[in-house]
Amino acid sequence: MRQVILDTETTGIDPRDGHRLIEVGAVEMVNRRFTGNTYHQFINPERDIEAEAVGIHGITNERVADEPVFADIADEFWHFIKGAELVIHNAPFDVGFIDHEFERLNAMRGEPLLGPVAKHCGVLDTLTMAREKHPGQRNSLDALCKRYDIDNGHRVLHGALLDAEILADVYLAMTGGQTALSLDASATPAVDAAGNQQSATQGVQRLDEQRARLAVPPLTHEEQQAHEARLQGIRDSAGQCLWDHLDVPTSPDEPTVSH
Incomplete structure (x- = not known):
């Protein structure tokens, strides 16, 4: 199963008011394993970014002034997400902006070439999932990181690719699955709290063959x-x-x- 964990940053909160995408970040998983494939792109929104939005993600007008417009990256982005199940925190927000961009582009091109998202992708909203699992509690991405003991200390401002990577860890923790298992002896060794490398087998404890046997009571x-x-x-x-x-x-x- 191919999943794309996705996040966006925008100029404001509502595409119906003319707000646009300014950043897209996505991480690919297949069968709950990270493939190493990611998609990340800043976008020139062809309009000003609201001050409130800059306060959230830190992306300024100057930062995206020389980035490509959405029409220039749309086909590559669509190729990356098409056919996948998209895992998004508060999916209606991100999907709404993506569909708005595709609608604008299709109108410019004169035919519906791309989108809508829900017609070509599955959509899983982790915010809805979190509210069902933890009713009455805070279910922001930061709150879920704290609840599932996921390190997001490097996250000061929102950023699409960073948030997508964090959301991937949160999603795997929420759904109770193992994120990865490597039996390759060449895998990168772990590092303990003192900064010392641990061997690949450290932490595996063998049972003593001379240990006392468990008492097994007879059946009634x-x-x-x-x-x-x-x-x-x-x-x-x-x-x-x-x-x-x-x-x-x-x-x-x-x-x-x-x-």
């Missing part, structure tokens, strides 16, 4: 009857039961399997 008569009834139900429905192929161990420490 009722438990044995319930167990046998369960096995018989499997035999009746499936025609066989793999349990029947297990050798009876001489002690709890000596289970064997016949082949």
